[in-house]
Amino acid sequence: MDQALYLYHSGLNGDFALLSQPTISTLNITNPESYALFQEDPVAFVARSASLLAQSDDDQTVALNVFWSESRKDVQTTTRSLDDLNSHSGDYVELLDAPLGYFFSSPMYSEDDRLVPLTLVYSDSDKDAITSPFNVADVAALFNDDSVFRDTGSVIGWGAKGSCDLCNLATSETFPSAGGADCPEKCDEGKKCANAIYHVGKDDEMPNTLGGQNFLANMKLAGEVVSSFDSSVEPEFGTKVHVSFEYWCCYTDDELSTIKKVLDDWEWEPQDVSYDRAEVRIDNPNSDGTVSHYSICIFLDEESNNKMLDYVGSIEAAIEAAGVKINSPRKKQEPYHSTLAVVDGRTYPVEEALKKINEMVPPSTWTGVDTKLTLTVPDW
Structure with missing residues (x-):
């Protein structure tokens, strides 16, 4: 997906607009000069043409259209048609000769792009609509006014993850986790x-170290914020x-027994690690196709x-030397x-919570300074 999308805001028009740069200055709208970037970096990416979404069929892509209402002073970026939009009043007109871009109608698995939902949220009082990666709760938090x-809001489709300060969520690296946690594909029968798993909190040793104590204390504080x-x-x-x-994905009982023997015989070396920051991963879809987890x-x-990937890589090599192929290498799963x-990402203010968590526990301080x-040793 090669088309960057930016979120603009006009205080004069009381309007948010999702557009590409520098589109806003060329549009035939009222007060175009009043629109300023709400976030300096892109909030999402879409494809410039439907043909670029090679993984999908035509019925799995949607076009993002841009309309303008002079009476409402509203730029609306949406998948709705002009006739459908005007059936609810507003006298909208097309602003672009072609769609702004194309994106997925459902959160399809992609190794190259982490996907995010683009949500359309309406304000009846302001006669405004915001299309962005932010759900209703986070949009309300931007204004500090739930009313x-x-x-x-409605999810109109899925674009690629943006890079703005408030763009901290994306689908898991192994979405849709059809085989289980961090296993992307459904397993064959049998x-x-x-x-x-390193059970940090109930291990005999890890909770009693200074780094362990600091980390457990910060996790408790962050949990209170959540x-x-x-x-x-x-x-x-x-x-x-x-x-x-x-995570070992899709093995027979005999193969898992071989893996267990490799782990039993392994001479485990302690690994010193530190943490960066809080982010969100969207793990898997619900049975009805919606996404809330x-x-x-x-x-x-x-x-x-990187240290942990090197370490697990040596164990994966030992497992393959014992005759069991690694179906899903750890380096292709979640970091x-x-x-x-x-949380339920449709209603929970994920970006607002993440902002407070990362302010309370700054990056690289989760286990203490220095x-x-x-x-030590994981359980299996």
Whole structure:
């Protein structure tokens, strides 16, 4: 996806607009000079043409159109047709000769792009519509006013992840996890998945180190932030805190027995790691095709993640030497992380929560300053 999308705002028109740069200055609208970038970096990416979405059929792509209403002073970026839009009044007209871009109608699996939902949220009082990667709760947080926008929004499609300050969520690297956690494909009959996990919170050694104590304390504080937005969310803290070392996807019982023997015979070396920041991964779709399962995760920093990938790579090599092919290498799965909580991403203010978490625990301080968490031996 090669077309960057930017979110603009005009205080004079009371209007948000999702457009490409520098489109806004060339459009035949009122007060074009009043539109300024709401975020300096792109909030999402789409394809310039439907043919560029080679993984999808025509019925799996949607066009993003741009319209203007003089009476409402509203630029609306939407998948709706002009006739459909005007059936609800507004006297909209087309602003572009062609669609702004094309994107997926459903969150399809893609190794190259992490996908994000583009949500259309209406304000009846302001006669405005915002299309962006932000759900209703986060749009309301931008205005600090729940009453301006409707309680529900609609996901109009899925574009590629943006790079703005508030673009912290994306589909998992193994979405749709059809085989189980971090296993992208559904397993053949007679095969199943397994994993190895560092149980940081209930290990005999890890919770008693300085790095372990700092990390568990910060996870508890971050969990309180998560719950402050929705008391029904149950964050992982204390004995529940863990780091998944490896996910083995789609093996027979005999193959899993071979993997277990390699792990039993392995001479485990402690690994010192530190964490970067909180982000969100969208894990898997619901049975009806909607997506709500969003995991708030604390990811290892790049140096620590690369160290862990080197280490797990040596074990994967030993497993293959024992005669079992690695179906889904760890380097193609989610980067190393600790899951803080699972929330309903359709309604939970994920970006607002992430902002507060990353302010409360700045990047690279999760295990303390100049202190690391020592991962010892995972359970399998």
